[in-house]
Amino acid sequence: MAMFRRLKIFVTKFSLIHRRCSSYVSRMRYLDRLKVDDEACSAALQNSHMFLFHRLSPLLQCTKRGTLRPAALMSSDVLSILERLGSDRPLLKESVLIGCSEQNRAQFCLDVGVLDQAAVEDICEGTFIDLRKSFFLLTGLEAPLVAKAQALLRWHQTSGFCSATGQPTHRNQAGSERVCRSSGIIYYPKMSPVVIVLVSDGKRCLLGRQPSFPRGMYSALAGFCNMGETPEETLSREVAEEVGLDVLSVSYSSSQHWPFPHSSFMLGFHATVSPAHTQLSVDHSELEDARWFSLEEVTSALQVNSPPRSGDAPVIWFPPKQAIGNRLIREWADRQRRGEERE
Numbered sequence: 265m266a267m268f269r270r271l272k273i274f275v276t277k278f279s280l281i282h283r284r285c286s287s288y289v290s291r292m293r294y295l296d297r298l299k300v301d302d303e304a305c306s307a308a309l310q311n312s313h314m315f316l317f318h319r320l321s322p323l324l325q326c327t328k329r330g331t332l333r334p335a336a337l338m339s340s341d342v343l344s345i346l347e348r349l350g351s352d353r354p355l356l357k358e359s360v361l362i363g364c365s366e367q368n369r370a371q372f373c374l375d376v377g378v379l380d381q382a383a384v385e386d387i388c389e390g391t392f393i394d395l396r397k398s399f400f401l402l403t404g405l406e407a408p409l410v411a412k413a414q415a416l417l418r419w420h421q422t423s424g425f426c427s428a429t430g431q432p433t434h435r436n437q438a439g440s441e442r443v444c445r446s447s448g449i450i451y452y453p454k455m456s457p458v459v460i461v462l463v464s465d466g467k468r469c470l471l472g473r474q475p476s477f478p479r480g481m482y483s484a485l486a487g488f489c490n491m492g493e494t495p496e497e498t499l500s501r502e503v504a505e506e507v508g509l510d511v512l513s514v515s516y517s518s519s520q521h522w523p524f525p526h527s528s529f530m531l532g533f534h535a536t537v538s539p540a541h542t543q544l545s546v547d548h549s550e551l552e553d554a555r556w557f558s559l560e561e562v563t564s565a566l567q568v569n570s571p572p573r574s575g576d577a578p579v580i581w582f583p584p585k586q587a588i589g590n591r592l593i594r595e596w597a598d599r600q601r602r603g604e605e606r607e
């Protein structure tokens with residue numbers, strides 16, 4: 265009996281430890297192994313979840329609740345679909361590893377752009393929707409997963425040759441790198457670091473719009489990091505260049521992978537300028553407009569949930585909640601409200 269109790273305690277302890285590392289740690293270690301072990305990755309691919317794309321547009325399915333979600337198909341079903349549509353096993357090998365579900369199932373993505381789009385949609389009971397639309401229709405962790413998958417597929421589609429030798433590059437099974445066998449150069453998926461900053465003068469925040477933004481949309485200022493710059497240096501330079509202000513202080517908020525137009529790694533900051541020096545000198549080659557917004561104006565623009573349709577009265581609105589620009593604006597508004605409550 266005592267031995268049975270000891271065994272039970274051991275099993276409970278083991279499962280607690282296992283549960284503690286089973287979720288996050290074991291999933292990350294599993295993924296790491298799949299990146300370096302082609303055989304293990306091929307085995308995982310046989311029994312994985314697969315997210316399909318057609319010329320970089322993700323396949324979405326309608327849920328019972330009427331919302332959209334990316335279709336997570338079993339790889340065995342995808343193989344049957346490929347065979348039914350006259351494609352073959354090698355196409356499945358072009359899948360790219362994107363993650364691991366909480367149930368420890370590997371997740372891959374595959375672009376089936378060589379197949380007839382309508383035929384795949386028909387069999388899968390879904391629709392391929394351009395990422396610029398689908399990203400904003402998805403919620404929670406699904407939007408970042410689909411964005412990451414599309415970024416990796418795009419990178420493979422545009423990285424087929426070595427820039428030093430002009431020879432073809434070859435991918436590993438996970439799709440986490442490409443190698444030029446002639447020069448030995450290893451290429452890894454690329455992101456461009458970008459700083460996005462919400463500038464405040466203590467009472468108001470500064471928002472701008474680029475000519476390419478949809479009508480009425482304003483966001484925080486953003487700019488690509490130059491080679492050798494720290495994000496703080498990029499931030500000060502961009503604010504100086506785009507609106508002619510000197511930044512006084514900076515605080516980090518959060519980050520985001522942003523798939524448009526290519527992969528950017530967005531680093532989000534709050535910054536302050538002196539309330540005595542808030543006169544803007546806008547660089548109109550970069551920004552169509554930039555101006556200071558009060559808490560009242562920000563609060564009312566945050567309530568605009570969808571972009572105005574053509575013909576509607578002009579209204580100011582902000583990027584949707586999937587964008588880090590939206591998060592920075594909300595954080596600023598929350599802080600201002602808390603500050604006002606204290607006064």
Ligand SMILES: NC(=O)C1=CN([C@@H]2O[C@H](COP(=O)(O)OP(=O)(O)OC[C@H]3O[C@@H](n4cnc5c(N)ncnc54)[C@H](O)[C@@H]3O)[C@@H](O)[C@H]2O)C=CC1
Pocket residue numbers: 456458460483484485486487488489502522524525528530550583587588589590
């Ligand atoms: N997620 C969000 O909430 C927001 C995201 N963004 C993103 O931030 C990014 C950067 O913002 P911008 O104001 O356009 O940057 P920017 O102010 O640096 O201006 C863009 C110009 O920088 C140059 N440039 C330097 N390095 C570049 C690189 N690696 N890739 C492309 N162009 C480069 C090009 O000449 C380009 O025209 C954009 O891609 C935009 O999509 C912008 C605002 C909000």
Ligand SMILES: [Mg+2]
Pocket residue numbers: 485486487506550
């Ligand atoms: Mg900019």
